[in-house]
Amino acid sequence: MKQSFNAYAKEDEKGIAAHTRNDRSFHVKVDTLLGLQWGDEGKGKIVDVLTPDYDIVARFQGGPNAGHTLEFEGQKYVLRSIPSGIFQGGKINIIGNGVVLDPALFKAEVEDLEASGHNLSDRLYISRKAHLILPTHRLLDQAYESQKGCNKIGTTGKGIGPAYTDKTGRNGLRIGDLEYNFTEKYAQAIARHKEMLRQMDFEYDLTDLEKEWWKGIETIKRFRLIDSDHFINKTLSEGKKILAEGAQGTMLDIDFGSYPFVTSSNTICAGACTGLGVAPAKIGEVYGIFKAYCTRVGSGPFPTELFDETGQKIRDLGCEYGSVTGRPRRCGWIDLVALRYAIMIDGVTRLIMMKSDVMDSFDTIKACVAYEINGKEIEDFPFEINESVKPLYVELPGWKTDMTKMQSEDEFPEEFNAYLSFIEETLGVNIHLVSVGPDREQTIIRYTE
């Protein structure tokens, strides 16, 4: 039997996975996987690794601002709106109601995957309640960014903010609207956006964008459009297991992230409840994923950012360039103050440490354990992060060993074990998985329970 990464997935004497038995259905919950930093922690890789233990993988928020990378059998894939469980055969993947979907980018993503031999149509379902990103949302995103000038957010430019603004402003168009008077609703929304763009003196050409967008609508119609709230709750009651895949990271959450330099959705665990229609009591394991260091793309505070050759070394060794935009990611030491905050907000039950191998050649590694603000030491993540916030570090010995080919925790160098223990003690949660390279196989389970 292939090594299972999920404690729930133990098989009984007849080889039936416990979670598929009816008598266990009462206990079956939705597990969530969430980024704990500023995104790009490696969520795509780990969702793919965990998928064999689940029946369904569902994205619950965000949109094509996400870029989730998976590597296996010498191939590399970057997913934007399609859940990362799509490559593990036979599993249903759902684009949930909390997601904003751009038809043109969705079409490109589907075509890329189909060209590489992956048939999606029978196992990718889309929620009728997911909102559509209109071609003008992308233009509005650009217009707002140029209006902000040097205070710009540094968005991915995919129209995420304007699409969620229309959702909360009760002006959004949903996937389900495609089934009722859609052209009329679309025309009204576009006219309203054009007026907004005119008021901002923003110049644009909509022709090609709209053409691609409408082709994308035809692609969407090829898929099964579902009432995902009912579907998910029904399959849960049948004892099926669901993994909710987060996008972005807790520090980019609209409520709890480094506002206003955040994305426009709830990236936290509670976002899985609203983004899938799952009651809070039905949330099970909460996997919190973080890198052995820290990165950020776009503007906004980043207390442990390194501007020197160490920062550049992390960028080079970790290939820290955006999977969607190609932008160089800002790099720095691990920030345990921010991580502790994220763990508190998300209720993390299991930690997953990524990109440990990137630290393989460092003599010493720093970990930020507190901030100093105006001469005072602070361990709780503060309301505002500005220039007066100074990270306070503990310096730990590096392990100076190539970990990329390791297969089990028994091979871990002593210094690496000490690094793991230090993080676990500071954060109060066990590290359940360790990633030592981008490939699916470069993942090591730790038996800590």
Ligand code: GDP
């Ligand atoms: P996501 O958005 O959270 O899914 O993360 P991204 O895919 O944007 O960024 C993570 C990057 O790190 C990708 O290029 C992955 O292939 C790569 N990666 C994931 N895990 C590891 C690891 O353990 N070591 C190394 N060196 N690279 C990794």
Ligand code: IMO
């Ligand atoms: P994944 O899922 C890293 C950042 C942008 C910007 C801010 C707002 O791959 O981890 P938006 O386009 O959402 O309005 O941009 O959020 N951002 C991400 N950073 N990873 C992501 O996704 C991100 N999605 C958005 O860089 O700072």
Ligand code: MG
């Ligand atoms: Mg990413």
